[in-house]
Amino acid sequence: MSEISVEITGLKKSFGSLDVLKGIDVTVNRGDVVCIIGPSGSGKSTLLRCVNLLEEPNDGKIVVNGVELTDPDVDIDKARTKIGMVFQSFNLFAHLNVLANLTVAQRKVLKRGEKEAQEIALRNLDRVGLKEKANSMPAQLSGGQQQRVAIARALSMDPDVMLFDEPTSALDPELVGDVLGVMRQLADEGMTMLVVTHEMQFAREVADKVIFMDGGYIVEEGPAAEVIGNPQEPRTQEFLARVLDPTHQGPKD
């Protein structure tokens, strides 16, 4: 018995004459982790950015926790407070210290008091293991630390669902593990997560469902073990072969 958290039907998006999403249907159950994989240019980031309307869809319907975002009368700012977003380039507010990064939206948007906002912020910083960095400026942190702060910032709004847009792609390899660790912990706590990623290991171990996208369509979707472990579609097989074995050039024998 699972409740639906995110429901996308017939989603289309184009930039000018370029059709990026050509009719996407995705359902994410509450508490599930869904990983979206695929080659660059396949539309996976655009799909994710449509889920909180950072990109305006041309057609289709997006419902998140019962709120239809594609309804023209929706209060999108209010809806977004319940949808956490983590970006590839972290996007911490450069002029604010870590604590202020976590409290500014709580104060200005949710109208929480200063004390309450700080308590929530510190609790979430603790969750990502960076409580001692509360007074640092973003520029003083490593990429991995910045991304964990960005996750804590999103969590401070008490979101129902978290979107991750290639959260480890801009990180040095040795820092990837820290961020994935935090995400895994979130998943274990039951957070609903929609993750665009190239980390196949993470997808395989954490995802309840994996979606493979190519050319603006969903090519294949299913349990991680099946899509990654035993892909049926030739395009999925080809993509995974290149990702999992990048030094192997050309077809086997």
Added chain:
Amino acid sequence: MALSKRKRAEYFRYSQYTLLAVIAVVIAFLADWEQIRTAFFNFKTMGEMFPNVITIALKNTLIYTALGFAFGLGLGLVLALMKLSSIAPYRWIATVYIEFFRGIPALLVFIGLAFGVPLAFQIQFDIYSTVMLALGIVGAAYMAETIRAGIQAVPKGQVEAARSLGMSQGRAMITIVIPQAFRIILPPLTNELILLTKDSSLIYIIGLARDQYELTKFGRETLSRSPSLTPILVVGLCYLIITLPLGYLSRYLERRSGGKKVSVL
């Protein structure tokens, strides 16, 4: 015999030093030092100018500049936001304003404001309002473009992060973008402040009472009663007292911002 590249560069440098030295010597010989001393270094006149040159003229220049800068900064911010607005008439108005007031001499704005506007609208500004409006109107035209460039220099991801946390467009602008934009444009804004300091000299056109004199007017007034050009030298130095530190401040801020370049077009 061919010289090595390094040797040639060395000789070229020496020849330039020699040239500069020759020019300096020629000037030193041609100048009438006695004349210069009596024209610019009349110590009696200097003595007479103090303390009023500081307590009235320098003070007023600072006040007029500060008023004009404050008003210009506010108006410039509004114009910059209009220029970035999605509402087309706002963009047109801002563009026309900026092109117009950037393109005419500040002196004309002073005359228009001091004599034209009171005539047309039957209102009389006091001295401070006139200076604030005139300097501000001109300064805003320049600062608007700087502020617009600063706003556009803030990475797009900052707005996206703010919006995805539920902030409205306006809230994101006020809380996230504008504070960062001003950090970026602090060096060019300091330059605008230097320009305004000098433009404050144009206020003489509206007619000033003695205790309203700023540096240039004060210098000219003293000059008319003085046997030498000394007052000009003194007020010139007073301007430098204001502008040199600002110039240093600007360069310091530029270095500190880590070479984040803003193209102001």
